[in-house]
Structure formats: structure tokens, C-alpha cells
């Protein structure tokens with residue numbers, strides 16, 4: 001494993017090692033580029049993962065202070081936990097479920113397709129489906145996505161079988177066990193899925209792709225990548241000419257260090273990335289780095305989500321098997337006759353009893369609540385993921401609260417857009433109808449969890465005044481400052497975001513390498 | 522209504538037993554497990570307060586098939602110096618709310634429906650919300666409670682559910 005000097009100003013510094021940062025680090029290292037990746041969290045491998053919901057959450061989740069505001073229910077029920085994000089090498093790819101689907105072509109062009117929507121700050125991406133197709137191919141190969149290439153699908157679990165039967169009863173056609181970054185057969189030196197049912201807690205078999213035990217060790221093996229874990233970046237530094245020169249970070253001992261850099265790539269997820277840019281304000285950039293557009297931290301999206309759980313008169317035992325290997329895609333189309341723009345996916349989901357108690361109806365109590373849990377064994381569940389509207393007022397600002405290093409933390413503000421509410425209600429109705437078609441005796445339209453998909457707070461735009469980064473994720477204002485995570489998303493589309501984050505990171509690595517060899521950055 | 526007047530329900534028995542410090546009372550499955558016994562040996566809060574907390578735990582998350590010992594474990598943590606003010610004032614307010622609804626105190630109310638009405642009166646209080654939120658993990662995260670709900674938990678130790686019924690549904 002490489003180690004680089006703090007004064008080595010030829011390295012690319014990447015902040016965060018999740019889906020975006022972890023992949024970018026490996027891709028650059030494979031091309032012979034020297035990389036220092038700074039990760040706030042510790043290093044955990046499959047042997048360390050704990051198949052217990054709360055213990056795993058305590059081990060891996062980002063638990064540093066955050067605050068919330070806005071009319072979303074999260075601000076009331078989980079006021080200190082706006083998002084469910086991981087703080088560890090590999091980032092949230094340790095907890096993620098692996099659903100890996102491409103954007104539909106029209107979703108790259110939300111503004112042109114949907115037209116202006118009141119209260120929404122829609123914009124077209126500066127790239128499209130044709131441009132992204134080859135990068136998606138590479139991303140699917142890297143993640144070993146089932147039902148792409150020659151990779152077979154996963155087998156259907158109990159939860160899937162109930163879901164599939166209900167979907168067919170409603171006449172849905174595009175129904176299958178998902179395109180999942182989970183090995184259905186042994187591949188890439190990793191085992192096939194053993195249906196252990198703890199995808200959200202880190203896959204102990206390594207069957208599910210995570211940057212933690214694929215891209216990161218692969219990058220380290222090249223001798224070009226140094227990952228410094230427990231290194232929390234406090235500030236990005238720049239020179240008088242406005243080029244970034246390095247970063248300050250608190251190391252594992254809490255000591256402030258300075259790492260020089262030729263290029264800095266921010267990949268701390270959509271909450272920490274804008275927070276860091278805002279915390280890096282200086283006399284030259286009083287509103288924060290890369291923020292001449294004023295869009296840093298704005299347009300926060302979290303997908304229109306929610307779950308439907310239903311009880312049957314016989315056991316389902318939904319916790320057995322992969323957590324999210326099941327999808328209905330028929331509702332993902334854009335069809336304004338449903339009363340909203342954009343579409344949504346329905347995906348199987350199960351929670352264990354401890355998480356079900358916390359999330360089924362947060363704050364609920366009494367027999368209305370407990371009789372639901374009494375029939376936990378007879379429950380099936382699905383999750384809604386749909387396109388939500390970017391809104392100028394939604395986003396990340398610096399809070400008055402401070403973290404353990406004395407840095408201002410992120411406040412996450414979210415007000416629901418009428419389009420989000422209309423979509424969620426439609427999805428609840430369809431999900432409940434699916435289960436009722438299979439004989440459900442009771443159904444629960446469960447509110448969104450703390451956000452697992454966090455997007456849009458440093459968005460990509462053609463014109464510098466509309467967003468923070470260009471079509472390469474390069475900041476409009478500062479040529480050697482990149483954004484490499486989900487915060488680049490111009491709009492959210494109906495699909496789970498990670499495959500797109502990975503595809504963008506692979507493409508960005510190619511661009512950075514090209515620009516470096518041309519000497520432009 | 523006095524505790525005595527509520528009759529010989531398990532609940533009333535429990536209330537009287539702990540109020541009198543008569544920890545030896547055991548009926549069929551009556552807080553017989555060692556952890557429950559430990560949970561009931563209070564040092565900071567009074568036995569009556571602990572009995573109130575246990576009753577409250579059961580009324581907030583009632584599962585008739587779940588024995589008392591799990592509820593006892595879930596509130597045991599409030600028997601601590603740093604929780605004393607919260608518990609003293611919280612239970613005083615709860616009993617005041619019970620009196621306002623015509624009862625002697627919370628614990629002496631015979632019907633769950635009537636206790637729930639009292640709880641609803643204090644639902645917005647820090648006391649209620651602290652107890653309720655604490656129970657979400659305090660009760661449901663006890664591994665021994667999972668089998669009562671049919672939940673099997675981890676399967677890694679047996680090689681996953683792949684050969685243990687991940688797709689065995691037979692009634693569809």
C-alpha cells in the first residue's frame with residue numbers, strides 16, 4: 001500500500017470513499033494516478049459486519065450531529081437523523097441494498113420532458129442517455145449487476161413471491177427479481193448470495209458489491225492509492241489565484257493535518273459535500289467554494305419514498321433472503337394523467353423486527369400499532385422510490401450546532417412538493433392494491449425513513465449560473481475542484497441512484513486523467 | 522379507586538406486590554425469570570414507581586403474548602440517579618392526569634382503555650415521549666423477544682436462509 005507525503009502536491013485528494021469517491025479512487029489508481037483518499041469513518045470488512053440491525057447501525061452509520069427543519073415528517077420523528085448514511089471506508093455502499101438500474105432516457109431531460117413545474121427548480125442534465133450508455137455498461141460490469149450482461153437474476157424470496165403475485169394480479173408486466181449488484185453466481189472472486197437477509201447491515205459473504213472490499217483494495221494493490229481512514233476533512237484550501245491547493249483534516253488522533261493536492265474531488269455524500277464547500281468559505285470565496293451560482297447546498301432531493309407493509313392470514317417471513325431483490329417498473333414511466341410528473345419504482349423491502357418497530361409508524365403506540373407487529377411473521381413489504389422535485393428552498397445550510405471537531409454541522413431543510421405527495425399517494429394506493437389482490441387483511445402506508453438517497457446539492461448544469469459543476473463534475477468556478485458523488489445530480493429520476501453515481505465516477509476518472517495528461521489541470 | 526378495589530388481576534397483584542416490596546409473589550409465569558427479578562430490585566425509584574413504569578410500558582406497547590419480564594427489562598434503566606427527576610415528576614403528572622379523569626392514580630385503573638386515555642392526556646410530555654422512544658429499542662431489541670414474534674434474526678451462522686426456507690412460501 002502506498003503512502004504519500006503531506007507536502008506531495010502532485011496527488012489527487014478524494015474526500016469520502018463511498019460509491020463516488022471509492023470508485024473514482026480506484027479508477028484513477030488503475031490509470032497510474034497517485035491518490036490520497038481521506039475517509040472520516042473507520043475500516044470494516046465482511047468479517048467485521050454485524051447481522052443485527054441496531055448493532056450494525058451503531059457500527060457503521062454517520063451519527064455525528066446534524067439538524068433538520070421543514071415540513072417533512074423526519075424533522076419531527078428523527079430530528080437529529082435526516083439521513084441514513086454510512087461513515088466508513090466504502091461509505092454507504094456497505095449498507096446499500098444493491099438495486100442498480102439505469103435512468104430512462106427522458107429522465108436526463110426533466111425540464112424539457114415535464115415542462116416547468118410550479119415551485120420546482122427543474123433543469124435538464126447537460127448529458128444524456130446515449131452519452132452515458134457506455135459508462136453504464138462499465139458500471140454494470142464492475143458491480144456485477146444481475147440481469148445485465150450474461151449475469152442471471154437472483155431467485156425470488158418469500159417476500160418477492162407475494163409481491164410478484166400481487167403485481168401480476170394488477171396487470172403489471174415489468175416485474176422481476178431486480179437488477180442487483182449482488183452475485184447470483186460466484187464472480188469477481190466473491191461468493192454468490194446466501195440469502196442471509198442482512199443486505200442493509202453489510203454483506204458478510206461479500207456477495208453484494210461494496211467499494212469497501214472491491215474497488216478500494218483493488219486501488220490499493222496498484223501502489224497508487226493511499227486510503228487514510230478516520231480522517232475528517234475540515235476545509236478545502238486555495239491559493240490567491242483561486243485554485244485549490246489541498247485540504248485540512250482531523251486525523252484519527254483528532255490532530256489537524258494539511259495534505260497538499262493537485263486536484264481535490266469531493267465525495268462526502270449530498271449532505272457533507274455541500275457542508276464542506278460552505279465550511280471552506282474564505283475572503284476570496286465568501287459564500288463558500290464553487291458557489292458563484294449560489295447553488296451549493298440547494299435543490300436537495302431524497303426521492304419520493306415510503307413503504308407499504310401488509311399482513312396476511314398466513315406466514316410470509318419476509319426477512320429471509322435478499323432485502324430488495326424484487327421490482328415493478330411499470331409505474332416508472334412519465335404519465336401526467338396520474339396527477340404528477342415523473343414516475344416511481346416499487347421494490348421489495350423487509351425490515352427486521354427491531355427496525356420495523358422503529359419505522360413502521362414512528363411515534364405510533366397502543367394496540368393499533370402493536371397488533372401490526374404481532375403479525376410480523378405474516379408481513380410482506382415493499383418500498384417506493386420515485387422522482388422528487390428539486391426545490392430551491394430544500395437543502396443543506398450550516399447549522400448553529402457544532403460537531404466533535406468544532407465545525408458547524410449541516411442543517412437539512414425539506415418541504416414536500418405537491419408533486420411528491422401526489423406521487424406517494426398514488427404509489428401507496430398501488431402497493432396496497434397489490435397486496436390486497438393476494439389477500440392482505442391489513443395494509444400500512446408507512447412514511448419515508450431517514451433519507452437513504454441524498455442527491456442534488458451540488459448540481460450539474462450546462463450554464464455556470466444554474467449549478468455548481470459542469471458535465472464532468474468539475475466545478476464551474478475552480479478547474480481543479482471536482483464533485484464526485486450523488487450531490488452532482490441535476491434531477492433524481494425514478495431509479496435508485498448508485499449505479500449512476502458509479503457510472504459518472506468512472507467517466508470522471510477518464511476525464512481527469514485526460515486533462516492531467518494534457519496539463520490543463 | 523384503590524388498588525385493592527381493582528380485584529385480583531395480575532396487574533393489580535403486581536401493583537400491590539411491588540408497592541409492598543413483596544417480591545416473592547409468583548404466579549404462573551409471574552416475573553419468574555432472573556432478569557425480571559433483577560429488574561424489579563429497585564434502588565433509586567420506589568417499587569410503586571417501577572410498577573407504574575412497567576404498566577405504562579405494557580400500555581404503550583401492549584403484546585399479550587409477551588411476558589412481564591421483557592417489559593421489566595425495558596424500563597429497568599430508569600432506576601438511576603440521573604433519571605430520578607424525570608421519573609418523579611413524570612409519574613406525579615401521570616397520576617395527576619389519572620385523578621383528573623376520576624381515578625385514584627394510574628396504576629389502580631383496571632381497564633387498559635381507561636389507562637390509555639390517561640396516557641393520551643400526557644402524550645406530548647417529555648416524560649411520555651422519553652419512555653415511549655426508549656421502549657422502541659428497550660423492548661423490541663431484546664433478542665429473546667424475537668422468537669415470540671417469529672423473527673429469526675441472523676442466519677449467517679447457519680449459512681444463510683438459502684437452505685433455510687427463504688422461498689418456502691406454500692400458500693400463494
Ligand SMILES: Cc1cc2nc3c(=O)[nH]c(=O)nc-3n(C[C@H](O)[C@H](O)[C@H](O)COP(=O)(O)OP(=O)(O)OC[C@H]3O[C@@H](n4cnc5c(N)ncnc54)[C@H](O)[C@@H]3O)c2cc1C
Pocket residue numbers: 015016017018019020021038039040041084085086087088089090091092093095096097098099100200231232233234267268269270272273276324451452453454484485486487496497498499501
Ligand atoms: C440502507 C440503505 C440502502 C440503500 N440501497 C440502495 C440501493 O439498493 N440502490 C441504490 O442505488 N442505492 C442505495 N442506497 C443509497 C446508496 O448507498 C448511496 O446512493 C450511495 O452510497 C451514495 O454514494 P456517495 O458517494 O454519494 O456517498 P457515500 O457512499 O455515502 O460516501 C460518502 C463517504 O464520505 C465520507 N465523508 C463525508 N464527509 C466527509 C469528510 N468531511 N471527510 C472525510 N470523509 C467524509 C463518509 O464517511 C462516507 O464514507 C442505499 C442506502 C442505504 C442507507
Ligand code: SF4
Pocket residue numbers: 182192193194195196197198199200202203204205206207208321322323681
Ligand atoms: S442476502 Fe445475499 S447479498 Fe444480502 S447480505 Fe445476504 S448474502 Fe449478502
